[in-house]
Amino acid sequence: MHGGTKNLGVWGKSLGIDEERENGTWSFFGGTSTMSSEAQIGEFYKEQTIFLTGGTGFLGKILIEKLLRQCWDLNKMYVLVRPKKDKSSEERFEELFEYPCFDLIKRKNLSEKVFLISGDIQKPFLGLGVQDVELLKKETTCVIHAAANVKFDQTLKAASHNVRATRDVLELAKQMQNLKVFVHVSTAFSNCVHSHIEERFYAPPMKSENLLALVDDLDDNTLQAITPKLLGEYPNTYIYTKCITEDLVKTCLQVPKAIVRPAIVTSTIEEPVPGWVDNLYGVIGIALTAALGILRSMHAKKNNRAPLVPVDYVANCILAAAWKAHRSGTTTIYNYTGHNKNMITWGRFMEIVETPCWEFPTEKIVWFFCFKLRENQLWHKICVFFLHTMVAYFADFVLICVGRATIAVKNYRRLNKMMDLISYFSMRSWSFEQDNVLELWDQMGNEDKKMFKFSMEDTDWVKYSRGSILGARMYLLKETLDTIPKGKKKLKIMFVVHYAVVALFWYLLYKFLMFVASSLYGNF
Template identity: 35%
Template sequence: MDSRTVRDYYKGKTILITGGTGFMGKVLLEKLLRCCPGVKAIYLMARSKRAMCPSSRVQEISKLPLFEPLLKQDPDAFSKVIPITGDLTKNNLGMRWECRDDVISQVQIVFNLGASLRLEADLKDHVSANLMGTKRVLELAQKMKNLESFVHVSTVFCQCEPPVVEERIFPPKVNPHAVIDLTEWLSQKENHRDITEKLLGEHPNCYTFTKQLAETLVDEYKISLPVSIVRPAIVTPSHHEPFPGWVDNLNGPIGVLVAGGKGVMRSMMCGRDNKSQMVPCDVAINAIILAAWKRSTTGPINKTPVYNVSSGDEVPLTYGTIMDKGKEVLAKYPVDPGLWYPGGTITTNKFAHETKVFFLQIIPALFIDMLLFIFGQKTFMMRVQKKIRNGCEVLKYFTMRTWNVNIDKTLSLHERLCKEEQEIFFLANIDLNIEEMMKNAILGTKVYCLREPIDTLPSARKKLIAYWIVDKLVKGFLLYYSAILLINLYFWVLQFDTATFNLSAVTHK
């Protein structure tokens, strides 16, 4: 067994990263360049997007705040990054032949992070990116002459049936190759909702379904390739590196935080006592780097190594705790208020949820859009509510149940590391305080996603106080007039009953 340290192992290595322009891919790139400076080269596979070629996209990525500490330490760090054109949904990954030949002859480590993350996308899109894309990367890896490790990044939520998500592969009920053949047969315009529903079974969407099938594909290559699988849970902003709170998108719980903080979301279907599974992005990336190192230092295997990366039982989290702490932190570190004073509740009662959404979200949105229309402005609030509704519908499956995840193998990645490298590639040896996590998440979202600098906090707090006063005045106004209405209704009913009684008495006489 190889006794070299992790950083020694990565010296002189050439790496291929798919999905390197995504949230996790960028954090992985930064960590490798900063903590494994001996890396020889990193091929970053990316598509052309918005008229920008991969080289231009990498150049734009290098300007992000994420890379500022790295570039202060090593201004030439990006000279090791080689952008190459590639697309998971295209034959031969859409690579030019000369680039493909370079990758085959030089790459020793593959990190397969590329995937379609749009949970609402249809079966054909997910199969194309998550299933056929993974197959194409595996086929490319089989041709690599010096491959030492292939890490496929999946998700703990790809296993929806077992009460505990174990660190092993669960055989799917359908054959992944049959699903690929089926979707190739289906035409793009054909309505295949009925077929999709039958295929999904226990899965809530095509994303988790195809991620499970992709794991099965990876497992098929365990004899011929040094494969391993890493399954992060819900990925949250960074805990520590390169600084607390880094995030660049509003997906998942971050979007819920922002919608609540802006006052445009007042209710969510969610069980307070349901256990959640989350992990900061920098912790997940450390596990991915360590998984590649460990697989390369072991010999032939009979089972594909699987690592669940989550809070597990180390940091027990419930949605109720997250909700309460989130409200506390938002009160201290508010985002710039939007529609109304932040608030909202979680419930498991569908009728109560829909009632709150209608009166506290839809009606205000319609009213604001009506005013905007009258004054000749572009309406947008109902579009925002539609996005919130779609997002909540997707998240409902995950928030309405408890998730139990085994993380023993992931914790064991630290066993052979010296104390210094345990600190560099931290996993469970950090204090994941929920209040600190929420603070980092909210401040990071405020600064990096909403573009609200930290020095706007004083003005945001003043606005929040003003919104609170208006909120209380409006609620008092509504309560007062509701009481007046009920009293008047009571006396009207009383008078009606008296009149009816008198009429009855007269008629009787």
């Protein structure tokens, strides 16, 4: 977990990163944060012992980094980590701090503050050992439950672990002797069957105990057969179970609670560096695969709101919500969906993302950028057939001819399936109540607003989009800025190839139609 901070050099300067943040709030090399009388949130976390689930996820990494960098005076942080594939919990925990988002704090002795709790939310009682249970019960003062299986296409039995894990975390929290606050991370779409979503609890489609009894009693085939009827208007099992978990949080645990509902979580906007992202899922993955020339059509309404929220702002909102819950002694729900006065549409976002795709092309592009949003479902399906499916079969045919393994058809099937799942959200629009989020921001002091910023009222979407594409290029494709000239050269080649293929296609189509016409005319 130890190591020197990397020199960001040109990359850091291009995104406006200085070696020290403004007003001395923190040192680039991990110095102690300065607290004013208005820095109440940082003061709240002083001497706190935090139990975090979901720490290895995208949001979880940023939560850990933020707390260790900004709130070093916390007592301890226990992070739940499960074994995965061929790696133990201990190996995954060590590797966690090798991610670039931790570069700013690697000179700190992290082993003093952050500790592994080996477990698994998919196992009964989180798969915790007896000693770890006793440790958490005795020491924890703040629980942040961010773990969830977020796949849209998972079975109901797999998704039910979201409910079971939340129940088990709440049961554990009930026995924590010094617990001050409990924060549950949900989703803004947990109640998406309503067009206007308020910051309140909604009636769940099924009580948690009934769902868990159902998945325990029924065999997989029967459960799979009745799942569509159970879901009803809910688009997938993830959303369905997240709605149920909110009701579970409502009815359990008599301590101050906060439920934070982030919308579509995207790459960082400021901290620890702009543009950091660790996965291809979501909007940044869509933009990147479009920039690579892989994705060419998306079913979306251009004028619908795209509720995008930077992951570092989400983390700040969660940490501020915990402070407020402890301060008020109440349970509050926060729809963190951006700012209603500074919204962006799908059409506008993809438009401004396109510019940096041309400006910073990658040498890994496989085709010329020709991505479009299409509102008509039939036209979208036709484009997918010609621009995805047929291209995939042709690419695999070429691979077979040269004696290589086929990959295109399989990957495009996966991509098309993912885009079909996303289309539910890109073809619909919701309005979100934000009163609690705005009130939370207004009650924060000036220093807290600098250290834990989450207001998006003044977000520069053009600048943010530029940083997101640069970040995806660096952190996902592992390409530095000095590869841009090669990328531009390859882009020019792809331009020629693309339009040559387009011209050939229309020429062949014309010849085919002429042949058909002449055949029909001749027969007539």
